[in-house]
Amino acid sequence: MQVYKAFFKIILKNLSQIMIYVVVFVSLAMALGSIGNKSVTVDFTETKVKTVFINYDEDSKLVEGLKIYLSKNSDMKDIPDETKKLQDALFFREAEYIVKVPKGFTENLLSGKEVSLDKTTVPGSTSEIYMDSMINKYLNTAKLYKNTMEDLSPEQLIANIEKDLGEQTAVELKTSADESANNEKRAFYFNYMAYSIYAVLILGVCSVMIVFNNTDLRKRNHCSPVKLKDMNFQLILANLSFAVLTWFIMVLASLIMYGDYMFTSRGLLLLLNSFIFTFAALSISFLIGNIIHSKGAMSAAANVVSLGTCFISGVFVPQALLGKTVLKIASFTPNYWYVKSNNAIANMSNFNMENLTPIFFNMIIVLGFAVAILAITLVVIKQNRMAK
Template sequence: MQVYKAFFKVIQKNRAQILIYLVVFMALALILSGAYNPPQDTDFTKVKVNIAFINDDGDSQLVAGLKTYLGENANLVAIPDETQKLQDALFFRQVEYILRVPAGFTEDMLNGKEVQLEKTTVPDSTSNIYMDLLINKYLNTVKTYTTYLPGLSQDDLSQNLEKDLAEQSKVTMISNGTHSIYAEKSGYYFNYLSYSLFAILILGVCSVMLVFNDTDLKRRNLCSPIRSANMNMQMVLGNLSFAILTWLVLISASFIMYGSFMFTATGLLLLLNSFVFTLAVLSISYLIGNLVKSRGAMSAIANVFALGTSFISGVFVPQELLGANVLTIASFTPTYWYVKANNEITAAVSFNTGNLSSIFTSMVLVLAFGVAVLGVTLVLIKQRRVES
């Protein structure tokens, strides 16, 4: 296993560069994990709007019923019927909706005529729409009674309105499960893992390939008693060992920070996705290692690939905030599909055929990237061998 040992001796000599990316990743993971705030409860809660109710129609049971109904669903604020004071109240948000009942409202409603209430509201506000819905509900209910029971007295009409409008639908929220507090945290962790993994594998593999692809050393190796097939097998074993060792080191912190969560379905899928991504990155690193000619180029390419793919694929900026053109370009990189799978894994409350098929499709695409790049690399190596 001379080649295998030599592989890790070269890695050992380049440990300083590799450790930089490892330390940066661990620091980012700890900082982001500490700074993360869990999402607030997004359950629906009813909020009452401040409104002003002005009656120009005089006292009637119909107007009193409208005022009572609105008072149950909004806060009635007493404001003098003066233009300046009403405008000031609206401007300073003492009220968000001013409703004026015009003269003749009760008579027109009882006779089945069209009526138009006057309103002054905060432009483009949700409270405006909400109050319109409440008022229309009341008026439409009145219109239904006056249309089909035209001789109904105001007393009977008010009683029926109060009974009908008091009816409410019961809403039950059904959920298949709840998110763990570590779900989104671990998603950020494994997304950032792609940056360090890319940089470390490129630097490690390229540093070894630069040594073994040296012309003089290659000629000396060909003269050695070790067969070429055995030498290549040890080189492949060295690359796989280095990639798996790097993966184990990078994921080790997740077990410390998230504990037993990593043994849940979500945690295991994140680990599987990161391992598949490791194989794809190893394949890309092997191709780059057979193309670079100098250490300066090696460092530059490592930074370009690690940072570039991270920025456009959703590692540093969430994918939902990136433009369509950027995501189209990013879809030609394995990092995009890796991050996409991570996001789907952490967003799922439970796993079923639908979301699992999408997750595994992304993993297969990542693996396909690795196989395709490996094929190109083998063709390149064979072509060089023939030319030599």
């Protein structure tokens, strides 16, 4: 495995330049992870509707029970039964719902007749819907008991209604705001990783290929006892090993910062997406390594390709803020599809095939880029050999 060992010896000689991008990325990732999100608290507080209760009927147990039930769930206001004062109360929002019990209400309800209450409300208000719901609940419960148990006394009827309507259900309000913010932060981590992977792989692979593509060294290698086929196999294996090692170092910080999250469905998808993208970046690095012939060009290529493609594909600026023309151009790079998948994973709520299919489709496109660029690279290599 002489070629394999030689590959990593060259990498070690250029390690200081490569490590700049690794250290910057890991430092930024750690800093980003240490910044706590502001907790978003969403509390539910029950508001009571300002209600005026006016009774034109007899002082029956049924009317009294209705008034008590409404007073428990609304803010009862004592406003005189005068049209002007009631109108002023509604206008200045001293009252939001005025309910009037008509004469004969109790008798009609107990005899099974249709009954209704007169109401005056703030037009188009939610308080009207809320109070209508409470009143309908009370009256429907009363009718239900009266129709099924006709021999109930008014006292028993009221007691049964109060018992039924007094049942409470514990409500726990959950919010996903904090989790959504965390998902966005993790997606940004993996988006930014595209820049570092590009830079590290281009610098590493190019530094090796510049040496191996040297004309004198190439001629000496052809005279060595190592077959060309074995040499190419070791070189490919070394490139793959370097790419996987680079990917592992990049994701190591995420495993430290996010822990168990990275082993959830969302975290594993982010890891898989970044792993596939690494091979696309490796293909591009391999292509560049077979085109350039100097270390100055290597540094320029690393900066231009990594920064240029990342700026237009949504790594540094969210894709939602980029123009359509820019995104169309970016769609010809694997970065665009990689970032698109990361954003979809971060915003995904249900892990079903309908939501996963576009993500897997994007991953296939990234793999397609890797295969296509590798094919172009092989053509370039063949052309270089024929020229020399």
